[in-house]
Amino acid sequence: ARFEQRLGFRIEKRALELIGESVKAKYPSLVSGDRLRNELMLALKEEKPEKIFLRLKRLGCLGYFIPPAKISAAVFARARKNPLKRRDTPQLAVNLLCLVEGMNAEEIAQFCARLNMPSETKKLLKHAGGNAKTVSSKLAASRPEQAYIDLLSSDYPDAFLAYLASFGAKTAHIAGRFLDGRAQKPLVTGGDLKQLGLKEGPVYSELLKKIEAARMSGKVKSRKEALLYIGRTGCNGSVTGEKQRFGGSPSL
Secondary structure, three states: OHHHHHHOOOOOHHHHHHHHHHHHOOHHHHOOHHHHHHHHHHHHOOOOHHHHHHHHHHHOOHHHOOOHHHOOHHHHHHHHOOOOOOOOOOHHHHHHHHHOOOOOHHHHHHHHHHOOOOHHHHHHHOOOOHHHHHHHHHHHHOOHHHHHHHHHOOOOOHHHHHHHHHHOHHHHHHHHHHHHHHOOOOOOOHHHHHHOOOOOOHHHHHHHHHHHHHHHOOOOOOHHHHHHHHHHHOOOOOOOOHHHHHOOOOOO
8 A cells, every 4th residue: 555655557457356355354454453553554654654544444454453543534634734843853653643632631642552563652642632632732822932831841752842832823833933942052050050159949940941941042142041930939938139239230
């Protein structure tokens, strides 16, 4: 089916009959999960992988990979129009997320078990399915700075964020700014906060996230501005009397 869709030919009649007989006898169930996974990954590398899966559905074979009713050509088409185009985005991973978008958590777990998915793939797919739509809607409805804080508190892989960008322009903007920011060196570290006299504790993590979120939203662009931001905003009352403490221009 992969070569048929890529090269544009059609499987000849007798071969189709043999495929049908094999499916009826449930021979594909004898194929190992590793072999199925390898074939799946090859299909996901194709320019329009959904064409392969829809062909497998017509042949009665798709159920050995995923629930046939869950495949959607529109999902793959939407991902190809993703406004967030990045050279470092693994398209195979994005296509895999498209493949499982219609599945629930239980179906995704069964899918991973059947194909012996490696731990990194399982980690990626645990965020997938209906959860992706929920996350995208929440990000789009949040203020940018709060959206970045939420993302900083998550463990979403880059591929998942790139996939989320296909849900809409606002989500794409937030995901893009977040990925760019996450790839950069932090403006301020816990060591800097310690030198400023802040008592160590959970407040460090909260304040550092606020600083990074401010940078991602464009409110902070340099280390000096980040230190001034600490003085202006504080964190749960842990930073007080900033003007007196920093003299209006904190530095380290």
